[in-house]
Amino acid sequence: MGGQEEVLARLRGAHKAYGKVKALDGVDLSLRGGELLALLGPNGAGKTTAIGLLLGLIRTDAGEAELFGQDPQRIQARRGIGVMLQTATLPPALRVGELIRLTASYYPQPRTLQESAELAGVADLLDRPYGKLSGGQQRRVQFALALCGRPRLLFLDEPTVGLDIQARQKLWAAIRHLIAEGNAVVLTTHYLEEAEALADRVCVMARGKIISEGSVDELRAKVSLKRVRCLTRIDLATARAWPEVVEARMDGERLWLSSDRVEALLRRMLAVDAELTGLEVQAAGLAEAFTELTRDADDTASERREAA
Ligand SMILES: Nc1ncnc2c1ncn2[C@@H]1O[C@H](COP(=O)(O)OP(=O)(O)OP(=O)(O)O)[C@@H](O)[C@H]1O
Numbered sequence: 001m002g003g004q005e006e007v008l009a010r011l012r013g014a015h016k017a018y019g020k021v022k023a024l025d026g027v028d029l030s031l032r033g034g035e036l037l038a039l040l041g042p043n044g045a046g047k048t049t050a051i052g053l054l055l056g057l058i059r060t061d062a063g064e065a066e067l068f069g070q071d072p073q074r075i076q077a078r079r080g081i082g083v084m085l086q087t088a089t090l091p092p093a094l095r096v097g098e099l100i101r102l103t104a105s106y107y108p109q110p111r112t113l114q115e116s117a118e119l120a121g122v123a124d125l126l127d128r129p130y131g132k133l134s135g136g137q138q139r140r141v142q143f144a145l146a147l148c149g150r151p152r153l154l155f156l157d158e159p160t161v162g163l164d165i166q167a168r169q170k171l172w173a174a175i176r177h178l179i180a181e182g183n184a185v186v187l188t189t190h191y192l193e194e195a196e197a198l199a200d201r202v203c204v205m206a207r208g209k210i211i212s213e214g215s216v217d218e219l220r221a222k223v224s225l226k227r228v229r230c231l232t233r234i235d236l237a238t239a240r241a242w243p244e245v246v247e248a249r250m251d252g253e254r255l256w257l258s259s260d261r262v263e264a265l266l267r268r269m270l271a272v273d274a275e276l277t278g279l280e281v282q283a284a285g286l287a288e289a290f291t292e293l294t295r296d297a298d299d300t301a302s303e304r305r306e307a308a
Contacts, residue, residue, distance in 0.1 A: 005032035005033040005034050005035070006032065006033055007030045007031065007032055007069075008031050008032060008033055008067070008068060008080075008152060008153045008184050009029075009030070009031045009054050009066065009067050009068070009072075009153060009184075009186075010029065010030040010031070010064075010065070010066045011024075011027050011028060011029040011030075011050060011053060011054065011060075011063065011064070011065050011066075012028055012063055012064045012065075012066075013026055013027075013028060013062065013063035013064070014026070014027045014028075014029075014050070014053055014060045014062075014063035014064070014065060015027075015060060015061045015062040015063050016046075016049050016053065016058065016060055016061055016208075017061055022207070022208045023046050023049040023208055024046045024049050024050060024053070024060075024208045025046075025207070025208035025209050026063070026208075026209065027046070027050060027063075027205075027208070027209065027210055028210070029050065029203065029210065031153065031184050031186060032184060033152065033182050033183065033184050034179060034182050034183070034184065035179070035184050035185075035200045035201060036175065036179050036184070036185045036186075036187060036198050036199050036200050036201075037184070037185070037186050037187070037199065037200070037201050037202070037203060038187050038188070038189060038194075038195035038198065038199035038201070038202045038203070039051070039186060039187065039188045039203050039205060040188070040189070040190075040192070040195060040202060040203070040204050040205070040290060041204055041205035041206055041294070042206060042294055045205040045206050045207065045208070046205050046207070046208040046209075047157075047188045047205055048086075048157065048188070049208075050205070051155055051157060051186065051188065053065040053072070054067060054072055054155070054186070055067075055072060055078075055081070055083060055155060056071070056072030056073035056074075056077070056078065067080070067081065067153075068080050068152075068153075079106070079107060079108060079149070080151055080152045080153060081151050081152075081153045081154070081155065082145075082146035082147050082148075082149055082151035082153070082154045082155070083146055083154070083155045084142050084143055084145070084146040084154070084155065084156045084157060084159050085155075085157050086157045086158050086161075088138075088142045090130050090138075090141075090142075090145075091130065091131075092129060092130055092131020092132075093129055093130075093131060094129065094130055095126065095127055095128060095129055095130070096117075096122055096125045096126050096127070096128055096129075096130060096133070096141050096144075097113060097117075097126035097127065099130055099141065099145060100113055100116050100117065100122075100126075100141075100144050100145060100148050101113055103145045103148050103149065104116065104148040104149055106149065107148070107149030107150065107151070109150050110148055110149050110150055111147070111148055111149075111150050113126070113148075116144045116147060116148035117144060119144070119147055119174045119177065119178075120140050120141070120143045120144035120147065120171075120174060121140050121167065121170045121171070121174070122137070122140050122141050122144050125137060125140075125141065135162045136162050136163050136164060136167055139159070139160075139161070139162055139163055139167075140163070140167060140171070143156075143159060143171060143174070147174070147178060151183065152182075152183050152184065153183065153184045153185075153186070154178060154183060154184070154185045154186070155185075155186050156175070156185060156186070156187045156188070157188050158188055158189055158190065159171060159175075159187065159189075160172075160189070160191065160194060168194075172194070172197055172198060175187075175198055176198070185198075187199070192285070192286045192287045192290055193286075193287075195216065195286060196216050196285070196286045199215075199216060200215065201213065201214065201215060202214065202215070202216055202219055202286070204219070204290060204293050204294065206293075206294050206298070211293060211294070211296075212293050216286055219286060219289045219290075219293070220283055220284055220285070220286060220289050221283075222289065222293070223284050223288060223289040223292040223293065224260045225246060225258050225259065225260055225284035225288045225289070225292060226258065226259055226260075226262040226281055226282065226283060226284060227256065227257070227258050227280075227281070227282045227283075227284060227285070227288070228256075228257045228258070228259060228262060228265060228266070228269075228279070228280070228281050229251060229254050229255070229256050229257075229278070229279070229280045229282075230254060230255060230269070230276045230277065230278050230279040230280065231253060231254055231255075231276065231277045231278045232255050232269065232273045232275075232276035232277075233273050233275075233276075234255060234269060234272055234273050234276070236248055236249070236250055236255065238272075239255060239257055242265065242268060244259045244260070244261040244262075244264050244265040244268065245257050245258070245259055245265065246258045246259060246260055247288075254278065258284065258288055262281060266279075266281070
């Protein structure tokens, strides 16, 4: 990302409270053409609230939300977006083709029915009533509805929940195609491998704030954890008790450890079992980075509460 692309959507110092709950507590976020931003965070972190503000579904208490430089509640701004939310209520009796045609008719320059159907992998479902489809098929139809208007910006809230592996891969490929066309995508997901596979930029949210932002590699680099795997006679309980070990489990026959002091751990392992084989040491994945970052945010929040 050169950072030269136009900002399509932005939150500036956005605050939103529900009673005493600070759903968003001063969030700055901007999204440019051609990028995929993954919004990650534990349940209740504020992801849906942030998306709701950008979609104009709710209003900020303080700060600003902008869509294409306009108020997100303006209809012109909304014509540039496509949305796939976690729950969708669509008329069950309408056929898939009718649903796509109807949705496309709200947009100034929609894709053809065939193009939308092929991108979303629903070309063989066009004559079927929506209500008779399986959960995964309905999810793909919702994706077709999100992209059929040729939106410059797509909001996909947990898009691959309930999809089988093949359908998920197909949807990932379609998302990559949309990005390559110069569109932007905001994706929320609890599948970290999805963010790892697709995202240019990841924002990790916790307790209404963005606690970390950067590329997948930058986030991984922020945490000191490394993964170690090997075949060894060291047993799980012994490894788990070592101070260098953050997490220990068995991965089939192999011992799997994560550690924040990997050199010390390796010295200890070799001292106990000089015969160990198949040793692998890797940087932490996004999953471990995410766990560590959100745990740090929780620790800081409870330290602040204790100090108050
Ligand atoms: N309409 C509402 N009324 C009251 N509280 C709300 C409302 N919407 C959100 N909240 C609260 O605001 C906080 C942030 O919620 P939000 O739905 O944005 O989180 P999230 O990160 O999307 O979570 P999840 O991963 O579970 O979807 C939560 O504590 C939630 O209970």
